[in-house]
Amino acid sequence: MVNLAATMKDVIHLSIGQPDFKCPAHIIEAHVEALRAGETGYTMDAGLPELLSELQKYYQNRTGRELTEDNILVTTGATEAMYLAISVSAAPGRQFLIPDPCFPLYAPLVRMHGGEVKPIPTRAERGHQLDPQEVIDAIGPRTFAIILNSPSNPTGTVYPPETIEAIVREAAYQGIKVISDEVYDHLILDDLEYASVLGHTSDLDHVMIASSFSKSYAMPGLRIGWVISSQGTIKMLRRYHMFTTTVANTPAQWAGVAALRGGNECIDEMVTEYRRRRDRVVKLVSETPHLTGYWPQGGFFIFPSLPAHTNGSNLALRMLEEIGVCVVPGEAFGESCINSFRISYSTSLDKIEQAFERMIPWMAKQDM
Incomplete structure (x- = not known):
């Protein structure tokens, strides 16, 4: 999925598994x-x-x-x-x-x-x-x-x-x-x-x-x-x-x-920003048709679920190809996770908003 996204233009990555902050x-x-x-x-x-x-x-x-x-x-x-x-x-x-x-x-x-x-x-x-x-x-x-x-x-x-x-x-x-x-x-x-x-x-x-x-x-x-x-x-x-x-x-x-x-001040600053993004992502997930979220308490990921029997990998691929939003399919993380995908909020709040502006209307059109 990420390799395919690298060949495309105007992709918003909600797939990144590393901090987007500069090293202190x-x-x-x-x-x-x-x-x-x-x-x-x-x-x-x-x-x-x-x-x-x-x-x-x-x-x-x-x-x-x-x-x-x-x-x-x-x-x-x-x-x-x-x-x-x-x-x-x-x-x-x-x-x-x-x-x-x-x-x-x-x-x-x-x-x-x-x-x-x-x-x-x-x-x-x-x-x-x-x-x-x-x-x-x-x-x-x-x-x-x-x-x-x-x-x-x-x-x-x-x-x-x-x-x-x-x-x-x-x-x-x-x-x-x-x-x-x-x-x-x-x-x-x-x-x-x-x-x-x-x-x-x-x-x-x-x-x-x-x-x-x-x-x-x-x-x-x-x-x-x-x-x-x-x-x-x-x-x-x-x-x-x-x-x-x-x-x-x-x-x-x-x-x-x-x-x-050097102390934890630099970590505290990152955590404050991750918390702000997490709060917004949880709300946006709740507003996205067919997604069921929850309250992640740490890290910078959320793993929302789709309706039972939905193939999250196929959905994620079409989402990338049709609206240019890249997430990681759930099946990468476990045998029972086909109807999920991982969203990373290790990206700017502006990018997160842009991604969901594409996702919400697109998801509303999906028949699940």
């Missing part, structure tokens, strides 16, 4: 200064010591969890972090419980390593919240791990502390691992307590937390992420890391140090 100046300056200072060699495979130290302090302050630098591995973005976490876990006979819809990376990685995926459906009428009891009831003799993503891509759903607590507690009791993708953890748009898995576990052996600077600091192209777990798990992950990317980008790691030392 102090982060850019740190990156450039690292290059000028000759910081272009390899770091330790676990990461730049200064970055490991800043991450350790950051998570201890935010979650109250005691960590050492040996609990952290710096990676080439959260994608590598999730790749490593799934690679050391998935194998034939091992089942992974994954929310449906979810980010498209997880299920293919599990299957690539011979594992089995068991989707846990969520519903738009419940804001795509996971029901912890449904997750617990889905656990079977082959269940090896549960993957969580809060705030969620594609739904923007933020799981409350009681959901995280219930799932992590039951997983620990049954010896099941929890892999948590927390890349949108700073983009909380309502007055909510963010629940990191790290703050709800007593045993790091059973959890792996992946995150990055990409979304919170508008630096996705610098590709710096990390994974947090027990020292034993991190030691195992480092072996895989050594034979994939070896080390993360050195100047970009110095940019990450500047991000953590």
Whole structure:
């Protein structure tokens, strides 16, 4: 869909999965200064010591969890972090419980390593919240791990502390691992307590937390992420890391140090704007015929549903071809999502208004 849109003129993208803000100046300056200072060699495979130290302090302050630098591995973005976490876990006979819809990376990685995926459906009428009891009831003799993503891509759903607590507690009791993708953890748009898995576990052996600077600091192209777990798990992950990317980008790691030392003012400004866009998008979705929305609480996505049995992929393709509005078809995010599509509000409010000015009358003409 995005590739087709690239060949067309006058397309409005509601498909973008990265921040539209500029990277904060102090982060850019740190990156450039690292290059000028000759910081272009390899770091330790676990990461730049200064970055490991800043991450350790950051998570201890935010979650109250005691960590050492040996609990952290710096990676080439959260994608590598999730790749490593799934690679050391998935194998034939091992089942992974994954929310449906979810980010498209997880299920293919599990299957690539011979594992089995068991989707846990969520519903738009419940804001795509996971029901912890449904997750617990889905656990079977082959269940090896549960993957969580809060705030969620594609739904923007933020799981409350009681959901995280219930799932992590039951997983620990049954010896099941929890892999948590927390890349949108700073983009909380309502007055909510963010629940990191790290703050709800007593045993790091059973959890792996992946995150990055990409979304919170508008630096996705610098590709710096990390994974947090027990020292034993991190030691195992480092072996895989050594034979994939070896080390993360050195100047970009110095940019990450500047991000953590620079405070959250730049994040707060982005969150304020995302909140303004979210409020408007929710209203516009409610005014669009055949779309059923909800209230996304984080990130910069909404995942509205269409009437049952509607092929959202076909609809999205015709929308692109006929009115030049690009969204991401729902089936990219899960087996039960054919009648949905993802809308990103990581674009200007003017572009959002223009897109819906095209969509609303066009959708009104569709026979569903």
